Amino acid sequence: MRCLYCRKPAGLIRRTCLRCAKVISVVEIAGGEVGVAGLVDIFIAEGLAREQVDAVLDAQIGDQPTIRDRLTSNMANSLMRGLGMPGRQTPEDVRRIRIAAAAGNGTGTWVAGQKPPPGH
Numbered sequence: 001m002r003c004l005y006c007r008k009p010a011g012l013i014r015r016t017c018l019r020c021a022k023v024i025s026v027v028e029i030a031g032g033e034v035g036v037a038g039l040v041d042i043f044i045a046e047g048l049a050r051e052q053v054d055a056v057l058d059a060q061i062g063d064q065p066t067i068r069d070r071l072t073s074n075m076a077n078s079l080m081r082g083l084g085m086p087g088r089q090t091p092e093d094v095r096r097i098r099i100a101a102a103a104g105n106g107t108g109t110w111v112a113g114q115k116p117p118p119g120h
């Protein structure tokens, strides 16, 4: 089987390689609390490379929102609740916004892994 996240060989029956599984377990333990920025410190402490983490966070599995989308919606909702507003942004909302931003009039936005547009 190939790893769902990084596409490297993961083993006979594993669908996730050990390194990606570690990234996911960190996200599950701490992701709801600290967001992507806070997670970076934990990933470094766990000895995980930035590219490895990005591959997992941005992995597109079917038409599911990515892990980064989920983290972004968590953060947005807790920020809004902190301001006394109902935080109701779903991971699907984040995904839609991200795709729209990447597809349209996207000067100044680029997808991780691609070259930035000229002038940046």
Ligand SMILES: [Zn+2]
Binding pocket: 003, 004, 005, 006, 007, 008, 016, 017, 018, 019, 020, 021
């Ligand atoms: Zn993997």
